[in-house]
Amino acid sequence: MNAEADRAQRHRARMQRQKTVVDAAIARADKSKGLLLVLTGNGKGKSSSAFGMAARALGHSMRVGVAQFIKGRSDTGEEAFFQQQKNIIWHVLGEGFTWDTQDLERDKETARRGWAVVQTMLHDPSIDLLILDELTYPLKFGWLDINTVLADLQNRPAMQHVVITGRAAPDALCQTADTVTEMRDIKHAFQSGIQAQIGIDY
Amino acid sequence: MNAEADRAQRHRARMQRQKTVVDAAIARADKSKGLLLVLTGNGKGKSSSAFGMAARALGHSMRVGVAQFIKGRSDTGEEAFFQQQKNIIWHVLGEGFTWDTQDLERDKETARRGWAVVQTMLHDPSIDLLILDELTYPLKFGWLDINTVLADLQNRPAMQHVVITGRAAPDALCQTADTVTEMRDIKHAFQSGIQAQIGIDY
Numbered sequence: 001m002n003a004e005a006d007r008a009q010r011h012r013a014r015m016q017r018q019k020t021v022v023d024a025a026i027a028r029a030d031k032s033k034g035l036l037l038v039l040t041g042n043g044k045g046k047s048s049s050a051f052g053m054a055a056r057a058l059g060h061s062m063r064v065g066v067a068q069f070i071k072g073r074s075d076t077g078e079e080a081f082f083q084q085q086k087n088i089i090w091h092v093l094g095e096g097f098t099w100d101t102q103d104l105e106r107d108k109e110t111a112r113r114g115w116a117v118v119q120t121m122l123h124d125p126s127i128d129l130l131i132l133d134e135l136t137y138p139l140k141f142g143w144l145d146i147n148t149v150l151a152d153l154q155n156r157p158a159m160q161h162v163v164i165t166g167r168a169a170p171d172a173l174c175q176t177a178d179t180v181t182e183m184r185d186i187k188h189a190f191q192s193g194i195q196a197q198i199g200i201d202y
Numbered sequence: 203m204n205a206e207a208d209r210a211q212r213h214r215a216r217m218q219r220q221k222t223v224v225d226a227a228i229a230r231a232d233k234s235k236g237l238l239l240v241l242t243g244n245g246k247g248k249s250s251s252a253f254g255m256a257a258r259a260l261g262h263s264m265r266v267g268v269a270q271f272i273k274g275r276s277d278t279g280e281e282a283f284f285q286q287q288k289n290i291i292w293h294v295l296g297e298g299f300t301w302d303t304q305d306l307e308r309d310k311e312t313a314r315r316g317w318a319v320v321q322t323m324l325h326d327p328s329i330d331l332l333i334l335d336e337l338t339y340p341l342k343f344g345w346l347d348i349n350t351v352l353a354d355l356q357n358r359p360a361m362q363h364v365v366i367t368g369r370a371a372p373d374a375l376c377q378t379a380d381t382v383t384e385m386r387d388i389k390h391a392f393q394s395g396i397q398a399q400i401g402i403d404y
């Protein structure tokens with residue numbers, strides 16, 4: 001046997017072992033349920049990941065609900081794009097960051113009105129995927145009560161997936177979640193003086 | 203002045219200071235360029251974040267190119283969804299993971315053919331956003347030469363954004379990138395025996 005054939009055979013044997021391991025892990029994971037996913041951390045990719053899941057779900061003819069907290073701007077690419085699609089309901093519930101409004105009571109009232117909209121979607125089993133974009137901020141700032149939010153999430157339809165995004169997700173939320181990803185900022189173009197780019201950041 | 207009014211005023215003052223800081227940071231970031239973004243790490247959200255940016259870009263009438271390395275499956279929601287859209291070109295270039303094919307030379311040949319497709323998009327200034335999904339694996343496994351890939355990225359149109367996803371992004375790639383996010387797996391439903399969920403994981 002020459003060296004190249006020998007190398008190819010060793011590669012094949014190694015990959016067969018790897019395949020056995022991967023296949024067994026996949027076989028063990030046999031449960032299905034509505035997931036609660038939390039995308040947190042300071043890095044780029046939290047909201048965009050949620051919107052990518054919206055695209056995936058729509059591609060499977062699932063129904064999607066989106067509630068954007070905080071964001072007040074109305075020129076985002078995601079909203080322009082998804083508003084044209086079927087099977088998706090899109091709510092912009094925010095008025096910008098609290099340092100923009102500078103009015104705590106108004107922020108609280110806005111958040112509470114927003115949560116009432118979310119509650120109707122959390123009671124609607126026809127919504128397969130619900131995205132609560134930047135929900136962590138109203139929780140962090142105390143505009144919404146974490147226990148109310150957790151109870152409402154707990155009581156949602158069994159197969160409804162919920163994705164929550166935003167920095168500094170509360171511990172109690174992460175403990176309840178099925179999947180938690182921390183987006184870690186290794187580096188960010190903004191730190192090099194590059195402004196938010198259309199189509200990338202909004 | 204009563205306690206509540208005092209509290210509201212202190213909140214306002216704090217938020218005014220915060221707004222000054224944020225506004226100054228935004229004013230300093232005045233450059234615009236085609237970004238190279240790397241989304242890596244073991245956590246969920248890398249590919250979905252890239253597809254979320256695709257949605258954003260399409261919402262701003264930008265043109266998007268997608269090249270999916272590795273993935274051989276043809277039932278993904280993202281592909282079904284985006285193939286129906288205007289202004290997006292979608293290439294599935296993979297044949298599954300190397301432990302599926304178990305043939306190193308075939309994997310290399312598949313990756314090289316895939317890169318040739320990418321090169322044409324890297325020469326096309328009409329593509330505003332180019333997504334190279336799971337490109338890190340062909341690099342990690344040595345199917346593609348990192349120096350060739352870096353040189354081709356370097357020579358792309360000045361305003362073209364490129365997003366590269368996948369675990370274990372090579373250091374040389376991260377050094378070249380403008381933005382690098384590590385998706386850290388805090389916990390994952392799969393570890394609790396929950397299978398890949400339609401609309402969430404594919």
